[in-house]
Amino acid sequence: MTSPARRPPDATPRDRTEAVLSRLHLLVTRKLDGLLQGDYVGLLPGPGSEAGDSREYRPGDDVRRMDWPVTARTTMPHVRRTVADRELETWLAVDLSASLDFGTGRWLKRDVVVAAAAALAHLTARGGNRVGAVIGTGSEPPGGGRRAPAGRGGGFTRLPARSGRREVQALVRAVAGTEIRPGRSDLGALVDLLNRPPRRRGVAVVVSDFLAPPAQWTRPLRKLRVRHDVLAIEVLDPRELELPDVGVLPVVDPETGELHEVRTGDPRLRHRYAEAAAAQRAEIAAALRAGGAAHLRLRTDRDWLLDMVRFVAAQRHARTRGTTR
Secondary structure, X not given: OOOOOOOOHHHHHHHHHHHHHHHHHHHHHHHHHHHOOOOOOOOOOOOXXXXXXXXXXXXXXXXXXXXXXXHHHHOOOEEEEEEOOOOOEEEEEEEEOHHHOOOOOOOOHHHHHHHHHHHHHHHHXXXXXXXXXXXXXXXXXXXXXXXXXXXXXXXXXXXXXXXXXXXXXXXXXXXXXXXXXXOOOOXXXXXXXXXXXXXXXXXXXXXXXXXXXXHHHHHHHHHHHOOOEEEEEXXXXXXXXXXXXXXXXXXXXXXXXXEEEEEOXXXXXXXXXXXXXXXXXXXXXXXXXXXXXXXXXXXXXXXXXXXXXXHHHHHHHHXXXXXXX
């Protein structure tokens, strides 16, 4: 009696990646698409550029959409509605720096990043919409030299925007197959790649843990917001918010390789750590809000799919009521 055939050892990593992507594709198409029906409105629906009718101003509306002629005629403030473009271009800035290769929950942070990218690509790649991506790793050139500004190399990879299910699956496969390298990331340069060259108005999504100093990426994010709807997906792990009491804990910085021993048995140390982590996350949230980006937080110890569905539902509800951030 023969035993079941086993996969060759050299093919195991690739086969495992393909199996994970296949399950992820089914999860997204069945559950996410079943809960969020319809092409428009999407995850971050662009308001479009074609002028539509006007309605009375409501608190929270964007003052840049004020319809001044109608306001002058009616003596009541009105805002201009726009018709959504029938073709949408979405660009993903996917941060796969060394700090993403970590996780103590149900998944690694990297897994959540790939899952979020797959879900976003699926939600927007329909009806002729195009999806592209720029991927950044944690690699740094020797001697602290400057990175390559675009294309492949210098820690960055650009995938051109294309339409079609096969092209989107190839994009997700490229994201999942990107090798995480040691070194510090340059999130600001990654975001700035979405500004060059200038593109038609669309949706720009930045997926990262945003551990880089906000001063590094705030300005490129604000520049990106001028032309695009921006969504920032922050991926974090519960151990980044608080430390467990496990005695002496050896910790390795994935970006620098430095080893530290942390005495987690000290309650004052755990308290200071939690306070510093909360302040850091508050600073990140404030910087994203100041940059005009919608903010979605996904955790490795929670159901990322459910969190994404709730976020989309809240966005749709806000737009239906006519209120925007």
